[in-house]
Amino acid sequence: LEFLPDLSLRNYNTLRLDVRAQWFCRITNEPDLGEAIEFARTRNLPITVLGEGSNVVLLNHLAGLVVQNGIKGVSFDGGRVLAAAGENWHGLVQQAVQRKLGGIENLALIPGTVGAAPIQNIGAYGVELSDIFSSLKAIHSLTGETAEFSASDCQFAYRDSLFKHERHWIVSSIALQLLPDSKTTSHYPTLASYLQDRAITATVESVFHAVSEIRRTRLPDPAVEPNVGSFFKNPLVDAAVAKELRRSFPEMPVFEVVEGCKLSAAWLIDQAGLKGFNIGDICVSEKHALVIINQGDGSPEELVGVIREVQSLVAERYHVDLEVEPQIYE
Ligand code: EPU
DSSP states (O other): OOOEEEEEOGGGSTTOOOOEEEEEEEEOSHHHHHHHHHHHHHHTOOEEEESSSSSEEEOSOEEEEEEEEOOOOEEEETTEEEEETTSBHHHHHHHHHHTTOBSSGGGTTOOSBTTTTTTTTOEETTEEGGGTEEEEEEEETTTOOEEEEETTTTTOBTTBOHHHHOTTEEEEEEEEEOBTTOOOOOOSHHHHHHHHHTTOOOOHHHHHHHHHHHHHHHSOOTTTSOOOSBOBOOOEEOHHHHHHHHHHOTTOOEEEETTEEEEOHHHHHHHTTOTTOEETTEEEOSSOTTBEEEOSSOOHHHHHHHHHHHHHHHHHHHOOOOOBOSEEEO
C-alpha cells in the first residue's frame, strides 16, 4: 500500500476544493484497510475516510491520513444484496434493476459510493436507504475492532445516521433486502406526474429510467458543474409555524410528515432571490436552488461566505434555519 504525503484532494471531492491531505492512501480490499489503520495508529494520526467525495465539504487541509475507500465486490442471493463500500452506488442500482429487483430504483444516479449511502441515509423520489437496509459491517479506525450494525443500530433519520456523528467507524460493506416481486414506489409528485404525463406504468425499470431522466434535467451534474447535491436539508417545522408562513407566502410548498411539516429549502432559497448568487467562483446554481456550485477555483472561504449569506437571508425573510446537509470537515 502506498502512502502519499501532502496530496491535493481537489480530484477527490466533487466540489473540487483544493485542500491538502497530510497523508493519503487508496485502499481496494479489507487487508489494505488494516494496513492503513496500523500506519495511522503507529504515527498517532487521525483517519478521514472518503468515498467518491460527493457529500463532503472540505473547508481546510486535513491533518492525518485520508483513506479513499475503494473496496470492491457485489453479490446477490435472491433479493439479498451484499455490496462492498467502494462500489459506485449507481452501478449497484443498475445491477439490481437488471435483475428486476425492486427497492433502490428511485435512488438511481445519486452520486457516491455504497459505503457513503448509509452515512447520510440517502433518499430521493419517495425512498430512503433505510427502507431496504438490512445491516452493515464497519471497522473502528482507532481500535481496529470489526462490528455489525443492524438498521436500528444505525439510528437512521432524514439524511442522518449514527455515522455522521460517530466518525471513527469505517463502513466496509452493506447488506440490503430488495424485493424480487418487482414492487416499486411512484407516489413522489415529480415522479408520479412524469409517469402520468407519458402514460407510463410504474415498474422497477420505468421508475429507474424516469428518475434518471428527472435528475439529468433538474440537477446539475457534479462531473460538469462541481457540487455535492442538496446543500441544505429541507427544514422541519411545527404545523403552526408552517400555517403562519403559508399566510404570508400562500404559494410555499409544505409537505406533511410524521414529525411535523417539511418546507422546501429550494423554494425558500429560490424565492429569496438567491439563484445565481455568487462570491468569487462559488455560486448558487441557476438550475436548482439547493445546489451550490464551484465554477472553477472557488475557495473554502468563498463557500463559507455563500453558506452564511443563504442562511442569513432565509432566516431574515422566513425565520427558518437552514441546516447544512453534507458532512463538513473544518
Ligand atoms: N424548487 C424551487 N426552486 C428550485 C428547485 C425546486 O422552488 O430551484 C421547489 C419546487 O417547488 C419543487 C420543490 O422545491 O417542487 C422540491 O424540489 P425537488 O423535487 O427537486 O426536491 P428537493 O426537496 O429540493 C429533495 C432532496 C434531493 C432529492 C429530491 C427528490 C433534500 C435536502 N433533497 O430535494 O436529494 O433528490 O428531493 O427526492 O432532501 C441530496 O440529498 O443531495 C438530494 C439531491
